Amino acid sequence: MTVRLFIDGAAGTTGLEIRERLAPRSEIELLTLADKDRKDPAKRAGILNDADFVILCLPDDAAREAVSLITNDRTRVIDASSAHRVADGWTYGMAELEPGQAAAIAEAKRVSNPGCWPTGFLALVRPLVRAGLVPHDWPLSYSGASGYSGGGRSMIAEFEDESAENYTDTAYRAYGLGLAHKHLPEMQKHARIAQPPIFQPAVARVIRGMLSEVPLPLMALPRKPAPAAIEAALQEAYRDSPVVRVLPTADTGAVRIEEDAGSDRLTLRVFANAESGQARLVATYDNLGKGAGGAAVQNLNIMAGLDPTAGLTL
Numbered sequence: 181m182t183v184r185l186f187i188d189g190a191a192g193t194t195g196l197e198i199r200e201r202l203a204p205r206s207e208i209e210l211l212t213l214a215d216k217d218r219k220d221p222a223k224r225a226g227i228l229n230d231a232d233f234v235i236l237c238l239p240d241d242a243a244r245e246a247v248s249l250i251t252n253d254r255t256r257v258i259d260a261s262s263a264h265r266v267a268d269g270w271t272y273g274m275a276e277l278e279p280g281q282a283a284a285i286a287e288a289k290r291v292s293n294p295g296c297w298p299t300g301f302l303a304l305v306r307p308l309v310r311a312g313l314v315p316h317d318w319p320l321s322y323s324g325a326s327g328y329s330g331g332g333r334s335m336i337a338e339f340e341d342e343s344a345e346n347y348t349d350t351a352y353r354a355y356g357l358g359l360a361h362k363h364l365p366e367m368q369k370h371a372r373i374a375q376p377p378i379f380q381p382a383v384a385r386v387i388r389g390m391l392s393e394v395p396l397p398l399m400a401l402p403r404k405p406a407p408a409a410i411e412a413a414l415q416e417a418y419r420d421s422p423v424v425r426v427l428p429t430a431d432t433g434a435v436r437i438e439e440d441a442g443s444d445r446l447t448l449r450v451f452a453n454a455e456s457g458q459a460r461l462v463a464t465y466d467n468l469g470k471g472a473g474g475a476a477v478q479n480l481n482i483m484a485g486l487d488p489t490a491g492l493t494l
């Protein structure tokens with residue numbers, strides 16, 4: 181069986197990344213629009229309705245428009261934008277999130293790809309909340325740095341193009357300082373927690389890669405879990421995952437933002453001081469890998485009944 185796929189937004193950062201991964205795969209036929217037609221709603225409507233699967237790599241408004249242009253009940257959608265991540269009728273496209281999530285994705289007509297930041301947060305936190313090690317109303321926080329391709333073409337120009345109006349030579353910049361980042365509802369809903377975390381995102385002068393973390397005062401938690409219990413809960417949650425790995429920390433003196441750049445892996449580590457009862461739960465991945473394109477390819481594989489890891493770099 182050939183999967184007939186259209187990538188709407190294929191000229192953008194995420195779209196290009198996905199197209200390059202899928203182009204060599206013989207089981208996938210990529211449907212394309214001429215460059216002059218790629219923003220023409222009538223041309224897009226034709227090809228969106230012709231495809232078996234579409235992956236939307238568009239700004240939120242254009243993603244909503246694309247969904248409204250689909251008038252048949254056959255075309256299945258993976259939306260990489262943040263338009264539908266907490267929307268009714270959409271399945272959240274993080275196969276590792278819950279037992280049964282991959283099966284739900286396999287059946288779904290509409291799948292919303294996770295945001296890059298929520299991916300690390302949910303991978304670290306959801307298994308601990310599910311296991312009762314972290315109460316659902318615990319005041320969590322989440323910080324980290326992203327590569328600048330996380331901001332798409334405009335942010336790439338901002339960091340790389342000295343002639344760009346908004347060019348910056350900064351090495352590291354904190355943002356989201358209004359504490360209202362657009363990923364907060366997504367983190368709260370899918371972690372199943374009572375309030376959003378205090379979120380401290382930053383962007384660093386590296387094109388791709390993410391390093392994010394959740395600090396946990398283990399001694400203050402009701403069950404006072406040992407660091408080993410936290411690590412064991414994560415190990416158990418991802419035991420069968422080819423994508424998420426939980427690494428031991430004994431020999432790790434430092435963790436680099438580039439750790440998993442260029443791959444579709446998500447690596448989790450639990451650093452702790454058993455005496456003080458403090459822990460840092462650290463995630464590394466690529467914002468364009470498991471944070472976007474890798475997750476979209478994984479979801480396509482699952483929805484189309486293909487090998488879930490086909491085309492992924494693990």
Ligand SMILES: NC(=O)C1=CN([C@@H]2O[C@H](COP(=O)(O)OP(=O)(O)OC[C@H]3O[C@@H](n4cnc5c(N)ncnc54)[C@H](OP(=O)(O)O)[C@@H]3O)[C@@H](O)[C@H]2O)C=CC1
Nearest residue numbers: 189191192193194219237238242261329330332333467472
């Ligand atoms: N970059 C990342 O790490 C991540 C991105 N995402 C999400 O993926 C989506 C795409 O992001 P990204 O690739 O970074 O963004 P880019 O800005 O790099 O690409 C967006 C693409 O969409 C095109 N486009 C805009 N409006 C329309 C329209 N009406 N019809 C057809 N095409 C249109 C743009 O064309 P033009 O440039 O000519 O306007 C551009 O090619 C966004 O929703 C983003 O939030 C999600 C996770 C991570």
Ligand SMILES: CC(=O)N[C@@H](CCC(=O)OP(=O)(O)O)C(=O)O
Nearest residue numbers: 261262295296297326330331383
């Ligand atoms: C570095 C940077 O600016 N990153 C983006 C998130 C990228 C991402 O996850 O994309 P979505 O817009 O699809 O959620 C931000 O924080 O808004």
